[in-house]
Amino acid sequence: MRMFWSSRSPFARKAAMVAHECGLFDRLELIDVPIPGPGPHAGLNRATPIAKLPTLVTDDGLVIAGSPTICEYFDDLGQGGLIPRAGAERWRALSRQAMADGMLDMLLLWRADLRRPEGCQSARQQGVYESRLIATLDRFEGEAASREGFDIGDVATGILLSYLDFRFPEIDWRAGRAGLRQAHATFSARRSAIDTAFAAGA
Incomplete structure (x- = not known):
């Protein structure tokens, strides 16, 4: 392949x-x-x-x-078992993936705007991205304590948090989010996360 x-x-x-x-x-x-x-x-x-x-x-x-x-x-x-086959577990996992993916889409747009000349950036739109990011992180934090196992939603969420560290290091997403902080530490220790880590570059 x-x-x-x-x-x-x-x-x-x-x-x-x-x-x-x-x-x-x-x-x-x-x-x-x-x-x-x-x-x-x-x-x-x-x-x-x-x-x-x-x-x-x-x-x-x-x-x-x-x-x-x-x-x-x-x-x-x-037969990885990352995507539950049926029932509420399936839809929860896929919905968490979609939410993390949607936030990543916004981060890409946010970063593109930040790379524009200062006079061409949209402070208003960046504020929208920031407020949506905070709301998304708080939602994930609220769910962290009850999370068990490891599914596609956890993969997507872990990559969202890793991308924040990679491209938005100035955002302290760990502050006040002990559950996400621990979940991300566990995620980052997986061999699959280590072997696919983001590479530095433009």
């Missing part, structure tokens, strides 16, 4: 980490796509017209796009 990814993409890291948890990491050829790159990546563009990371090409040539779909494919193929 080949997966187009970047060691600086939170969504690509999530897919790679799930592959690791499912015992599939050694079967995965990771094709690094620079972000931002010097131009279109020919291999990625051939695989998918939207040219987004991550994109998986299976051994039989099936192209699977989008981290939630790729994660579900890995979990099914490797």
Whole structure:
């Protein structure tokens, strides 16, 4: 299997980490796509017209796009048990993944705005991102004490917190959130998290 990814993409890291948890990491050829790159990546563009990371090409040539779909494919193929098969547990896990992914989308937009010239940035929009981040973190903190096991929601939440450390080190998300702090320490100690850690770069 080949997966187009970047060691600086939170969504690509999530897919790679799930592959690791499912015992599939050694079967995965990771094709690094620079972000931002010097131009279109020919291999990625051939695989998918939207040219987004991550994109998986299976051994039989099936192209699977989008981290939630790729994660579900890995979990099914490797019988990883990260995505509950039915019932409320399934929907809770997938909803937590969606919430963390949605916040990551906003962090990418926030970072893009911060990289604009100062006069072109939107303080109002950055304030919206910040308030939504605080609300999301507080929601996860409220759920941390009752969390058991490890599922796709925990993967996505752990990557969200790691991305904050990686790209927004000035945000002290640990303050007043002992549950999340402990959950993230446990997450960061997993071999799958260590082997897929974010790489420094622009």
